[in-house]
Amino acid sequence: MSAHWKFGLAFACLGVTACERAPSFDILGSYFPGWLVCLTVALLITVLVRFALLRLKIEVAAPIVVYPSLLASLTFAQWLLFLQ
Helix, strand or coil, X not given: CCHHHHHHHHHHHHHHCCCXXXXXXXXXXXXXXXXXXXXHHHHHHHHHHHHHHHXXXXXXXXXXXXXXXXXXXXXXXXXXXXHC
């Protein structure tokens, strides 16, 4: 087999790896996508972290950047840990 065929076959396999059903959760009879559940949990954790920082009187330099970044990081971490 030539190198072009091997590359083409590998590329085709990568193209279909994501062709599976998205994880969803049944909450009170409605199905919600997994990313939405991860986002909700991450939002609650971010709010708890903010209250903990306020209670400890730790000042955040740029909250408009820090809190959305924390939210995104927690969402992605949950997705990778629990749904992949």
